[in-house]
Amino acid sequence: MGFINDTHMSQYIPPTLFHCVTGTWTLAAGAVAGTIAKHVAAADESSVITIPILLPSNSSTLKGAYLKSIEIDFEILIAACDALAAVVNKVARGADGAVAVVAAQTFTYDSGHDGASERIDVDQHKMTLTLSTPIWLDNDEYVLVEITADKAATTTMDFLGAVANFDLRL
Amino acid sequence: MGYLHDTHMSQYIPPTAFHCVTGTYTDAAGAVAGTIAKHRAAAASTGVINIPIILPSNSSDLKGAYLKSVEVDYECLLAAATSITASMNKVTRGADGAVAVVAAVAVTQDLTAATDAADEDQHKLTVTLTTPVWIDNDAEYLLVITAVCGGTVTLDLLGAVANFTLRL
Numbered sequence: 001m002g003f004i005n006d007t008h009m010s011q012y013i014p015p016t017l018f019h020c021v022t023g024t025w026t027l028a029a030g031a032v033a034g035t036i037a038k039h040v041a042a043a044d045e046s047s048v049i050t051i052p053i054l055l056p057s058n059s060s061t062l063k064g065a066y067l068k069s070i071e072i073d074f075e076i077l078i079a080a081c082d083a084l085a086a087v088v089n090k091v092a093r094g095a096d097g098a099v100a101v102v103a104a105q106t107f108t109y110d111s112g113h114d115g116a117s118e119r120i121d122v123d124q125h126k127m128t129l130t131l132s133t134p135i136w137l138d139n140d141e142y143v144l145v146e147i148t149a150d151k152a153a154t155t156t157m158d159f160l161g162a163v164a165n166f167d168l169r170l
Numbered sequence: 171m172g173y174l175h176d177t178h179m180s181q182y183i184p185p186t187a188f189h190c191v192t193g194t195y196t197d198a199a200g201a202v203a204g205t206i207a208k209h210r211a212a213a214a215s216t217g218v219i220n221i222p223i224i225l226p227s228n229s230s231d232l233k234g235a236y237l238k239s240v241e242v243d244y245e246c247l248l249a250a251a252t253s254i255t256a257s258m259n260k261v262t263r264g265a266d267g268a269v270a271v272v273a274a275v276a277v278t279q280d281l282t283a284a285t286d287a288a289d290e291d292q293h294k295l296t297v298t299l300t301t302p303v304w305i306d307n308d309a310e311y312l313l314v315i316t317a318v319c320g321g322t323v324t325l326d327l328l329g330a331v332a333n334f335t336l337r338l
Contacts, residue, residue, distance in 0.1 A: 004174060017186045019197045019206040048199070050206045052184030052329075054224070056336075059178040089204040093243055093331070096281065096294040100243070100328070102204035139180035139331060144206060170176045170336065 004170045009065075011055055013162040019050040020159075023151075030160055031075060037158035042078065044153040051145040051162050057137035058170075065137045066167035069130040070145050073160040081120040081157075083150040086129055092141045105143075106132040134167075174338040179235075181225055183330040189220040190327075193319075200328055201245060207326035212248065214321040221313040221330050227305040228338075235305045236335040239298040240313050243329050246290050249322035254287040255279070256297040257314045275311070276300035290323070302335075 015038035016027065028039035040047055051072065058064025070088070088105040110128035113119045119127065129145065137143065149157060185208035186197065195217075198209035210217055221242065228234025242256070258275040280296040281287035287295055297313060305311065317325060 017184055019184070019186050021197055021199060052182070052186060052206070054182065054184065057180045057182065057331075058176070059180065060176075063176070063178065064180075087204070091205055093241075093329075094292050094294065096286075097291050099202050099292055100200070100205055102202055104204075139178070139333065142182040142184075142329065142331075144204065146204065170174050170179075 004168060007167045009166050009168045011164045011166070013051060013054050013164065015159045015161050017052055017054065018159055019052065021048045023047040028158070030158055035160060037160050040157045042154050042156050043151065046148055046150045049147045049149065049159060051147070053143040053145065053164050055137055055164055055166055057139045057141070059139040062136055063169050066134050066169065067131065067137060067143060067164060068134045068167065069128055069165045071126055071128045071163045071165070072145070072147065073126055073162065075124050075158040075160070076120065076122050077156045077158065078122065079152045079154040080122055081149050081151050081155055083116065084119040085148055086127070087146045088129055088131065089144045089146060090135060090141055091144060105135065108132065174336065177335045179334050179336045181332045181334070183221060183224055183332060185327045185329050187222055187224065188327055189222065191218045193217040198326070200326055205328060207328050210317070210325040210327070212322055212324050213319065215319060217317040217319060217325065219315040219317065219327060221315065223311040223313060223332050225305055225332055225334055227307045227309065229307040232304055233337050236302050236337065237299060237305060237311060237332060238302045238335065239296055239333045241331045241333070242295045242297065242313070242315060243293070244295070245292050245326040245328070246288060247324045247326060248290065249320060250290050251288040251323045251325070252318040252320055253284040254295065255283040255316045256295060257316070258297065258299065259312045259314060260303070261310045261312060263308050263310065275303065
């Protein structure tokens with residue numbers, strides 16, 4: 001019963017929920033007082049940061065959350081990265097006794113990050129990934145955004161959070 | 171104003187939100203490329219994983235989220251665990267100056283703790299509340315996974331999904 005179709009919904013995802021592998025990661029104050037960050041210390045390595053997209057889902061067709069884009073706020077400090085790229089994965093959960101199935105989703109970077117050199121400079125970044133085909137989230141699946149950051153020896157990074165943009169239909 | 175009653179709602183809860191005690195836990199890539207896990211290293215001890223049920227609540231009676239079940243995705247690797255048992259706690263938040271009050275919530279799990287839930291395999295464990303609950307704004311719910319482990323088994327905790335009715 002009821003009907004809501006709001007095309008302006010967004011969900012903040014804090015850095016404390018980010019899944020960070022390879023590197024020395026700490027919770028730290030952000031560069032701007034009063035902000036928070038997941039900070040990776042300097043090291044010449046490739047770190048993988050996976051952002052779980054925390055949205056409601058729905059077992060009914062064409063209901064729940066219709067994921068359209070994800071914005072990621074981060075800072076590259078001291079020195080540029082060697083490379084940085086994102087992948088958007090939809091994970092179909094496995095039944096008991098079966099593995100999950102991962103499907104990469106097609107997306108585009110915003111105009112400020114569609115060149116490789118634009119994603120690695122020392123700066124504050126708001127990188128928007130727009131799905132070429134938005135997706136309704138079924139109850140048996142979820143979305144993970146995976147960022148691989150190939151850092152130089154002196155590069156540090158602060159991940160401030162992310163925002164998922166979606167339609168909500170209930 | 172408005173009225174909404176959707177009985178098909180679900181909420182993904184990532185492993186990064188899990189609270190893991192006893193054992194060595196790390197963020198790690200899942201066994202399937204592109205997935206993530208909270209990994210428990212091998213140790214002959216009993217790990218306790220609290221999964222906070224991140225749902226909206228409501229101070230009005232019979233409104234907000236009506237929690238019905240929680241599904242937990244995990245893998246037992248290298249060996250079987252001794253047992254994987256689910257329980258649930260309702261935590262009524264304390265007023266300022268007062269402690270919280272914990273009450274056990276009756277649940278059943280679809281996989282037998284010492285066999286089907288514990289064998290070396292991928293698992294989707296469904297935990298069903300005997301009596302579903304409307305979540306009040308002064309209450310929070312924790313699903314507790316007690317993992318009795320031998321010296322070889324490792325665990326990958328992949329995430330959870332809470333199933334609920336939303337009424338607004």
